Amino acid sequence: MSRAGLLGTGQLVRLALRRDRVSLPCWIVVLSVLPPMMGSTYTELYPSVAERAALTDTLGANPSIALLYGPAFDLSSPGGFVAWRIGGFGAVLIALFAIFTVTRHTRAEEDSGRAELLGSTVLGRYAMLTAALIVAGGASLLIGVLQALGLIGIGEPVAGSLALGFGMASAGLVFAGLAAISVQLATYARSANSLAATVVAVAFVLRGVGDATADVPWLSWLSPIGWTQQLRPFAGERWWVFALPVGCAVLFGLIGYLLLPRRDLAAGLLPERAGPARAGGALTGSLGLAWRLQRGSLIGWLVAMMLGGAIMGALADGIGQLLGDSPQVRQIMRQLGGQQAMVDAFLATVAGVFGLLAAMYGVQAALRMRAEEATLRLEPLLATKLSRLRWAAGHLVFAFFGTAVVLLAAGFAMGLAHGFRSADIGGGLTDVLAGSLVQLPASWLLVGLAVVLFGALPHFATAAWGLVAVAILLSLFGPVLRLPQLIVDASPFTHVPKLPGAEITATPLVWLTALVALALGVGLTAFRRRDLA
Amino acid sequence: MTEAIQVRGLTKSFGATRALNGLDLSVATGEVHGFLGPNGSGKSTTIRILLGLLRADGGSVELLGGDPWRESAQLHRRLAYVPGDVTMWPNLSGGEAIDLLGRLRGGLDERRRKDLLDRFDLDPTKKGRAYSKGNRQKVAIVAALSSNVELLVLDEPTAGLDPLMEESFREVIRAERQQGRTVLLSSHILAEVEALCQRVSIIRLGKTVETGTLAELRHLTRTSIIAELAGSPNGLAELPSVHNLRVDGSQVSFDVDTAALDESLAALTKVGVRSLVSQPPTLEELFLRHYAAGDGDRG
Structure with a gap:
C-alpha cells in the first residue's frame, strides 16, 4: 500500500468526527466513567476487609455469575472488582461501538452512494477504511486511557488501571479490525453489522461457557471478549496476554486491506444473484413486504437465540458443581439455598438477558419503519391505496410478535435442554418458559417507546437504541452502582419477577402491558398526523 | 370542464x-x-x-x-x-x-x-x-x-x-x-x-x-424584430411595449411584447418597411424569464 492509497485520509477523519460529534462523545463518556464509578461504589458497598475477602469466594464461586461476568480473580480490591464486573460487558460494548463506527464510515457510505461522490475526489483507495479505523481505534484508545486515568484517580494501582483500560481498548481494536473484514464481505451495511455482531455474540458465549465450566476453560482463550479479563488487571497482571488482541487486530486489519481492492465499490465479495421477474403470491400488501424485508433478521435472531438458549439450558443443571470445591464454597452454596436455588437463579438471570436481547431485536424491527421512510421507499407505497396504519401494522407484526417469538424460542430451547439434562422435560420446560414469558411486557415496552419516537420525533428515532442501552446498563450495573431506586426502577426489566424461583406477581406485568398499549397508541396517532420526513 | x-x-x-x-x-x-x-x-x-x-x-x-x-x-x-x-x-x-x-x-x-x-x-x-x-x-x-x-x-x-x-x-x-x-x-x-x-x-x-x-x-412574451426601414423610425421609442430598441441608421432592432405587436408594426409601416425579420419567443426565453430571480416584478 503506497502513500497515494491513503491520500485524503485526514480529511475523511475530520468528516467522520464532524458527523459523529454527538454520538462519539456519548460512547466515550459512558464507557469511560463506568469503571471509576463502579470502583467508588465498591468502597461504599464493602467497607470492611472481611467483607471484601469473602467476595472472591462467594461471587467468584457462583458459575451463573461467572457465565455472565467472567472469572473472578481477586475481588478484594475496588480495581479487581471492577475488572471482573465490567471486563466482559465493557469489552462487548466497546466491540459493538468499534463495529458500528467502522461500518458507518465505510459500507454505509457506499450504500448511500456518498462514497462514490467522495471517491471521485482526490482520495486514495484505502483512505475510507483507514479513516474509519483511525476513528474507531482512536476512540477505543481514548476510552482506555480515560478509564485508566479514572481508576488511578480513585486511588487504584497504576499497573492494574493501565491493564484494564488498555485491555478494553484492545477489544475495540480487535473488533474494528474484524469490521474491516465484514464490510468487504457483506453487500450492505446492515449485513456487515450483523456479521460482525454475530462474531461478538459467539465470542461472548465462548467466554461464558469457558468461564462457567471446569472441563473446557480453554474456550475462554478463543474469545477476544475474554482476553481483557485474562490480562488479570489488579490480580497480578499478565502483560503477555496483550499480544493476543494486538496481533489479532493487526491480522484482521491486514485481511481487510487485502480484500478491499478485490471487490468493486458498493459490491460485496459475495455476488448478488438475479431475482424473480414476477412477484410471488405473498408479496401483495404491507405484511408481505414487511416479511420480505424482515425475514432475514428474524430468522437470524431466531437461530442465534435458540442456540444460546440450548447452550445455557444444557449448562444449567451442572451449575452447582462446577466451580471450586472448597468447604467454604459448599457452605456458601447451602446459604444460597442449595443447588436447586442456584440453578433457578441461573435460569432467571439468563431469562433476563434474553429479555434484553429480544428487546434489541424488537427495536431494530420497529426502526425498519424509519429506515423505509428516510430512504424515501415509503412514499411510493403511501401513494397507493395503502394507508399509513396498515403499512405500519405490517412492520409492527414483526416488532411485537417477532419479539415474542424470539424470546419464547430462546426460552423453549433453554427449557428443553435443561429438561433433558435434569431428566424432567415437562417441569424444566414450563419453569423456563414462564421465566422467559414474563420478560415479554418489559421487552415490548422498549419496542413501544421506539414506536413513539418514530411517530413523534422521526429524526431522533434511533434514540431508541439509547433507551435500550440505558435498560442494559441498569440491568447489568444498576445494583452494583448503587443507583437510587428511582433510577433503577426506570428500567422496565427491574419490575419483572425473577422466574423460576421467585413468586409470580401479575401486577407489574399488567401495568407494563398497559404502558405498551399506551405507547403504541401514542406512537401511531402521532405518525398518522405528521408529515413524512 | x-x-x-x-x-x-x-x-x-x-x-x-x-x-x-x-x-x-x-x-x-x-x-x-x-x-x-x-x-x-x-x-x-x-x-x-x-x-x-x-x-x-x-x-x-x-x-x-x-x-x-x-x-x-x-x-x-x-x-x-x-x-x-x-x-x-x-x-x-x-x-x-x-x-x-x-x-x-x-x-x-x-x-x-x-x-x-x-x-x-x-x-x-x-x-x-x-x-x-x-x-x-x-x-x-x-x-x-x-x-x-x-x-x-x-x-x-x-x-x-x-x-x-x-x-x-x-x-x-x-x-x-x-x-x-x-x-x-x-x-x-x-x-x-x-x-x-x-x-x-x-x-x-x-x-x-x-x-x-x-x-x-407565448403571447405574454416578447417577439424580436429586426427591420430595414425606408426612413428613420418614428415614435417607436415612446411605445411602452417596445424594449431594447437599437437604431442604426435605417436599421432597427427591438423586442416587443407579443400582445402589443400591432402598434409597433403600425409605427414601422408608417415609415415604410424594406425588410422584416420577426422571431417568435422560444420557450426557453419564456422560462428563463420566469425562473430568473427578481424577474417576477418586471413581468
Missing part, C-alpha cells in the same frame, strides 16, 4: 422555511398539465401535499374531488405516482417492485406491464441496487403506467432517461392523453413539456407566477 386538481392559496412551512407561499394550481380532467419551476421552488412539496404525504398549513386542496389528507387511501386507488427520487428495496427485484406497487394500487394490467417492459427495455430480474438511476426511474414509470388509473402524478419522471427512452416515454404519455387520462407532469425538460402539455403552470418561490396554455404564455 371538471377539475382533477384544484389548489388555492396553498401554504406550507418547514420550520422557518416557507416552502409554499399561496400557490394556486388547477388541472382540468383529461389534460396533460406541465408543472414547472426552478429547483427548490416547491414543486415536489406541492406534489407531496397532493398525495397526502405532507399536510398543508393553509389554503384549499382538492384532488379528484376529495381531500388528499383525509381521504388519501381512497383517492390513491385512482392515481399513480412516479417520484422524482426513486429508491428501491435492495432485496426486491424490479419485477417484484412493479407487481407490489401495482397490487397495492388495486391491480395491474398484465398486457400493459409486458408492453411497457418491452418498450422501455427493462430487465425485471435485477435486484434493487443493480439498477442504474435511469433504470430505477423506468421501474417506477412501468409500475405507475401499468395500472388503470384516472390521474398520473409524475415528478420529473424522465430525469436520467436516455433520449431513446425519453421518446418512448413521450409516446406513452401521448397515448394516455388520447385515452383521456389526466397527467400532472413536473419537468425541467422544456422540449418534453412543449411536446406533451396542453397547459402549464410556472411556480417560483412557492407561488404560481404564470399559468395557461403554451400559446397564451
Whole structure:
C-alpha cells in the first residue's frame, strides 16, 4: 500500500468526527466513567476487609455469575472488582461501538452512494477504511486511557488501571479490525453489522461457557471478549496476554486491506444473484413486504437465540458443581439455598438477558419503519391505496410478535435442554418458559417507546437504541452502582419477577402491558398526523 | 370542464422555511398539465401535499374531488405516482417492485406491464441496487403506467432517461392523453413539456407566477424584430411595449411584447418597411424569464 492509497485520509477523519460529534462523545463518556464509578461504589458497598475477602469466594464461586461476568480473580480490591464486573460487558460494548463506527464510515457510505461522490475526489483507495479505523481505534484508545486515568484517580494501582483500560481498548481494536473484514464481505451495511455482531455474540458465549465450566476453560482463550479479563488487571497482571488482541487486530486489519481492492465499490465479495421477474403470491400488501424485508433478521435472531438458549439450558443443571470445591464454597452454596436455588437463579438471570436481547431485536424491527421512510421507499407505497396504519401494522407484526417469538424460542430451547439434562422435560420446560414469558411486557415496552419516537420525533428515532442501552446498563450495573431506586426502577426489566424461583406477581406485568398499549397508541396517532420526513 | 386538481392559496412551512407561499394550481380532467419551476421552488412539496404525504398549513386542496389528507387511501386507488427520487428495496427485484406497487394500487394490467417492459427495455430480474438511476426511474414509470388509473402524478419522471427512452416515454404519455387520462407532469425538460402539455403552470418561490396554455404564455412574451426601414423610425421609442430598441441608421432592432405587436408594426409601416425579420419567443426565453430571480416584478 503506497502513500497515494491513503491520500485524503485526514480529511475523511475530520468528516467522520464532524458527523459523529454527538454520538462519539456519548460512547466515550459512558464507557469511560463506568469503571471509576463502579470502583467508588465498591468502597461504599464493602467497607470492611472481611467483607471484601469473602467476595472472591462467594461471587467468584457462583458459575451463573461467572457465565455472565467472567472469572473472578481477586475481588478484594475496588480495581479487581471492577475488572471482573465490567471486563466482559465493557469489552462487548466497546466491540459493538468499534463495529458500528467502522461500518458507518465505510459500507454505509457506499450504500448511500456518498462514497462514490467522495471517491471521485482526490482520495486514495484505502483512505475510507483507514479513516474509519483511525476513528474507531482512536476512540477505543481514548476510552482506555480515560478509564485508566479514572481508576488511578480513585486511588487504584497504576499497573492494574493501565491493564484494564488498555485491555478494553484492545477489544475495540480487535473488533474494528474484524469490521474491516465484514464490510468487504457483506453487500450492505446492515449485513456487515450483523456479521460482525454475530462474531461478538459467539465470542461472548465462548467466554461464558469457558468461564462457567471446569472441563473446557480453554474456550475462554478463543474469545477476544475474554482476553481483557485474562490480562488479570489488579490480580497480578499478565502483560503477555496483550499480544493476543494486538496481533489479532493487526491480522484482521491486514485481511481487510487485502480484500478491499478485490471487490468493486458498493459490491460485496459475495455476488448478488438475479431475482424473480414476477412477484410471488405473498408479496401483495404491507405484511408481505414487511416479511420480505424482515425475514432475514428474524430468522437470524431466531437461530442465534435458540442456540444460546440450548447452550445455557444444557449448562444449567451442572451449575452447582462446577466451580471450586472448597468447604467454604459448599457452605456458601447451602446459604444460597442449595443447588436447586442456584440453578433457578441461573435460569432467571439468563431469562433476563434474553429479555434484553429480544428487546434489541424488537427495536431494530420497529426502526425498519424509519429506515423505509428516510430512504424515501415509503412514499411510493403511501401513494397507493395503502394507508399509513396498515403499512405500519405490517412492520409492527414483526416488532411485537417477532419479539415474542424470539424470546419464547430462546426460552423453549433453554427449557428443553435443561429438561433433558435434569431428566424432567415437562417441569424444566414450563419453569423456563414462564421465566422467559414474563420478560415479554418489559421487552415490548422498549419496542413501544421506539414506536413513539418514530411517530413523534422521526429524526431522533434511533434514540431508541439509547433507551435500550440505558435498560442494559441498569440491568447489568444498576445494583452494583448503587443507583437510587428511582433510577433503577426506570428500567422496565427491574419490575419483572425473577422466574423460576421467585413468586409470580401479575401486577407489574399488567401495568407494563398497559404502558405498551399506551405507547403504541401514542406512537401511531402521532405518525398518522405528521408529515413524512 | 371538471377539475382533477384544484389548489388555492396553498401554504406550507418547514420550520422557518416557507416552502409554499399561496400557490394556486388547477388541472382540468383529461389534460396533460406541465408543472414547472426552478429547483427548490416547491414543486415536489406541492406534489407531496397532493398525495397526502405532507399536510398543508393553509389554503384549499382538492384532488379528484376529495381531500388528499383525509381521504388519501381512497383517492390513491385512482392515481399513480412516479417520484422524482426513486429508491428501491435492495432485496426486491424490479419485477417484484412493479407487481407490489401495482397490487397495492388495486391491480395491474398484465398486457400493459409486458408492453411497457418491452418498450422501455427493462430487465425485471435485477435486484434493487443493480439498477442504474435511469433504470430505477423506468421501474417506477412501468409500475405507475401499468395500472388503470384516472390521474398520473409524475415528478420529473424522465430525469436520467436516455433520449431513446425519453421518446418512448413521450409516446406513452401521448397515448394516455388520447385515452383521456389526466397527467400532472413536473419537468425541467422544456422540449418534453412543449411536446406533451396542453397547459402549464410556472411556480417560483412557492407561488404560481404564470399559468395557461403554451400559446397564451407565448403571447405574454416578447417577439424580436429586426427591420430595414425606408426612413428613420418614428415614435417607436415612446411605445411602452417596445424594449431594447437599437437604431442604426435605417436599421432597427427591438423586442416587443407579443400582445402589443400591432402598434409597433403600425409605427414601422408608417415609415415604410424594406425588410422584416420577426422571431417568435422560444420557450426557453419564456422560462428563463420566469425562473430568473427578481424577474417576477418586471413581468
